[in-house]
Amino acid sequence: MSEKAKIGQAGKSNYHHGDLATTIMELAIEEIAQQGTERLSLRLLARQAGVSQTAPYRHFPTKTCLLAALATRGFVELRERVRSIVESDAPIETRFIGMGVSYVEFALENPVLYQLMFGGVVADFSAYESLQTAAKACYMEVRRCEQELIAAKRIPHEDVRLGGAIWAGVHGIASLLLNMQPGPEVGRERNDPRSAVQAMRADVEDTVRILFGRMVE
Amino acid sequence: MSEKAKIGQAGKSNYHHGDLATTIMELAIEEIAQQGTERLSLRLLARQAGVSQTAPYRHFPTKTCLLAALATRGFVELRERVRSIVESDAPIETRFIGMGVSYVEFALENPVLYQLMFGGVVADFSAYESLQTAAKACYMEVRRCEQELIAAKRIPHEDVRLGGAIWAGVHGIASLLLNMQPGPEVGRERNDPRSAVQAMRADVEDTVRILFGRMVE
DNA sequence: CGATTAATGTATTCATTGCACACATCATAT
DNA sequence: ATATGATGTGTGCAATGAATACATTAATCG
Secondary structure (H helix, E strand, O other), rough: OOOOOOOOOOOOEEEEEEEOHHHHHHHHHHHHHHHHHHHOOOHHHHHOOOOOOHHHHOOOOOHHHHHHHHHHHHHHHHHHHHHHHHHHOOOOHHHHHHHHHHHHHHHHOOOHHHHHHHOOOOOOOHOOHHHHHHHHHHHHHHHEEEEEEHHOOOOOOOOOOOOHHHHHHHHHHHHHHHHHHOOOOOOOOOOHHHHHHHHHHHHHHHHHHHHHHHOOO | OOOOOOOOOOOOOOOOOOOOOHHHHHHHHHHHHHHHHHOOOOOHHHOOOOOOOOOHHHOOOOOOHHHHHHHHHHHHHHHHHHHHHHOOOOOOHHHHHHHHHHHHHHHHHHHHHHHHOOOOHHHOHOOOHHHHHHHHHHHHHHHHHHHHHHOOOOOOOOOOOOHHHHHHHHHHHHHHHHOOOOOOOOOOOOHHHHHHHHHHHHHHHHHHHHHHHHHHH
């Protein structure tokens, strides 16, 4: 069972690719990063993978299915990252801020995935069950962090919307950093939104603290 | 000059449509709301507008140009709305919270526009100058609100990232509300992210206060 | 072992799309 | 009135998403 994975690896039969699904996903990420979601074409990915033009459809019956799969993977990975922070044994204040920082960092490191998760390209989340459960699981980690804050009596626990507000905060930072990227010519004007964005990126932790300061101190 | 607008209005020549550009934009919004950005087709819009299949290209040389135009309009309208709040003569605390609320309300009322503005579909903002300046102008209103808060000595004014953080907050709320919409079957589980989202939507103002509470009190 | 079967990839086909190009028609300003 | 620019039309083409039928392989089980 451990050896079966290297099927098409060393120029063998060449009929079966070995792991087309993940290969397609990886190529897709690259392609989206350069061309955007609109111009992405399954056929091109197939060509790049050195495989029949319709082979990818075996794994992703629809272009949107591919995008949804990518988004799902994004939620899984983000959850993993957030969890590793929340479960560490630092004081809750540290973990809380750290969670926010690592959340934003994930977005910065995986811009394509993050955009797919929240960019509305998939439109109907509920049409893809695994996507929906992945998103839910991801949120539950954030929520867990919130619960611990409450338990530590640092905040009044009657705030039902607190979990959402926390998520909104980190998501907002991440989304802005991704979407308001300064072009090659960096505007240095006083009121240029991009300069604010630049400042935020320069020190994500500070930005998180500005937003959540009251909750932890 | 005031009568020239009703050109193709009352079943006249029918050759010139009168105002194809805005008609296409409006149809596009509807279509995107139902089908999503991917499935949107200029040809379909043309058919719906009762016009040649390639006519829209006269106004929007590219599909992405149409999307960019929509996003631009979104920024213009959002700016207008935010400004009307910020410029009123209520105390700054009220205007600040009100700004956040009206920002979120705009997103809820214009989900398609908002998604186009921040969903990353347009990818290269800097390729469309009017879009970029509209976005900048929009941010400047938020920023203006921030400056007034600072002037009122309510917050330490050395926070360069404050403007960005404020924007991130409202944007995060808006984006989450749009993207985590509960499906027909409303999850009532304790940890369902959608229940948090529902709570947020039920009272946007409270949510805004939770996030920005410290800044205004 | 050897045959069955499910997983995976291929070949072919079709309607639709984005977009380019040349042409038609109108509105207006000179 | 007429030249001119803005707007709409018609045709055509390459590329796409996707459906269908077929080929090849790997794994299972007698």
